[in-house]
Amino acid sequence: MPEVDTAATTAEDPQSSFDAFYRATRQRLFEFLYALTGNAAEAQDVLHEAYARAWQRWSTVREYDAPEAWMRTVARRIAVSRWRRARNAVFAHRRAGPPTTCRDPTRTVSRSSPRSPGSRSSNAPPSCCTTSATCRSRPSPGRRGHPRAP
Numbered sequence: 001m002p003e004v005d006t007a008a009t010t011a012e013d014p015q016s017s018f019d020a021f022y023r024a025t026r027q028r029l030f031e032f033l034y035a036l037t038g039n040a041a042e043a044q045d046v047l048h049e050a051y052a053r054a055w056q057r058w059s060t061v062r063e064y065d066a067p068e069a070w071m072r073t074v075a076r077r078i079a080v081s082r083w084r085r086a087r088n089a090v091f092a093h094r095r096a097g098p099p100t101t102c103r104d105p106t107r108t109v110s111r112s113s114p115r116s117p118g119s120r121s122s123n124a125p126p127s128c129c130t131t132s133a134t135c136r137s138r139p140s141p142g143r144r145g146h147p148r149a150p
Contacts, residue, residue: 018058022051025068029075036079046082050075 033043054061061067
């Protein structure tokens with residue numbers, strides 16, 4: 001496993017030393033993350049985020065004895081955080097059920113009125129709402145900028 005000589009790259013500009021580090025470590029880190037996540041796309045996303053963090057702190061990271069070890073630790077922590085976030089979202093979804101929305105944009109709500117059949121009426125609440133006040137308290141995206149109906 002070839003290591004990047006940080007002593008030789010210290011004299012270089014940060015861009016070229018980071019590029020050399022990236023070229024030397026990207027495949028090993030990708031393989032590590034692919035084994036950890038089991039998903040190539042997830043491994044690439046995590047690796048991209050880890051390299052972005054390394055670039056932000058490159059002046060410090062390149063001075064470490066083993067910058068690849070730092071990268072491996074950061075990437076592992078990012079992958080575990082994403083896994084926990086996904087797991088918690090699944091548990092929350094199981095506990096609370098799917099999120100409910102007041103208005104369904106694919107559905108037209110109509111009532112008998114002098115208007116033409118199938119026309120949308122802002123006074124009648126959709127069937128998912130208990131009262132018309134509930135629907136007015138949660139306006140649809142198109143009505144957020146407009147004043148509320150009396």
